[in-house]
Amino acid sequence: MGCSMLIRPEELGAEEMYKLLTGMVVPRPIAWITTLSPTGSVNLAPFSAFTFVSPKPPMLAVSIGHKAGVYKDTAQNILRTEEYVVHIADQPLLGAVHGSAVEYPPDVSEVEVLGLDTLPSDEVAPPRLAAAPIAMECRFRQCIEFGETRSRLIVGEIVRIHLREGLARNGKIDTRALNPICRIAGPTYATLGEITSLAPIAQTPKS
Numbered sequence: 001m002g003c004s005m006l007i008r009p010e011e012l013g014a015e016e017m018y019k020l021l022t023g024m025v026v027p028r029p030i031a032w033i034t035t036l037s038p039t040g041s042v043n044l045a046p047f048s049a050f051t052f053v054s055p056k057p058p059m060l061a062v063s064i065g066h067k068a069g070v071y072k073d074t075a076q077n078i079l080r081t082e083e084y085v086v087h088i089a090d091q092p093l094l095g096a097v098h099g100s101a102v103e104y105p106p107d108v109s110e111v112e113v114l115g116l117d118t119l120p121s122d123e124v125a126p127p128r129l130a131a132a133p134i135a136m137e138c139r140f141r142q143c144i145e146f147g148e149t150r151s152r153l154i155v156g157e158i159v160r161i162h163l164r165e166g167l168a169r170n171g172k173i174d175t176r177a178l179n180p181i182c183r184i185a186g187p188t189y190a191t192l193g194e195i196t197s198l199a200p201i202a203q204t205p206k207s
Helices: 014-024 073-081 091-099 110-114
Strands: 031-036 042-047 050-055 058-064 083-088 134-146 151-163
Touching (some): 031 073, 042 058, 058 134
Antiparallel strands (some): 058 151, 134 151
């Protein structure tokens, strides 16, 4: 049988639509981002509307919204400094990722609150998280606002990548070794679970 429930998006508010979308567009990778506040504090927050948009140069896109008309600290910090670090967290960091979603004042460092160690970045001012298996130093490249809520799609170029030893094999990431966490809906997360590999799809020769 086909779908039996019809939903008209124009009849729903932004929050109602958000709840539906975050339950349908799953699983979503999490961008765990460090930035610097105006006072120099290290801000840390997770965002799950996240993907890559270009391999050369490598570029990441993260959608960041706002609350009560005020954009989140991460978006403000990125647009002001044009530098940030995107981390991929693994299962042991799940509690810290969830804890970093708490809304603190801009001058409060989530890194300090959570007791996370940092390391200096090579090319950008915000530090990277020592415990994260992947850290991607980024420079801001473009911001596009979408919809009535004016959500900001922030695109940045990766200028340095830090990988935990053993993650890269033959130029590829060992996903099982990475063991990343992903977001579902609400305060709900998942891991990869069963992984299935199929035969590569044969390419049709060009005439």
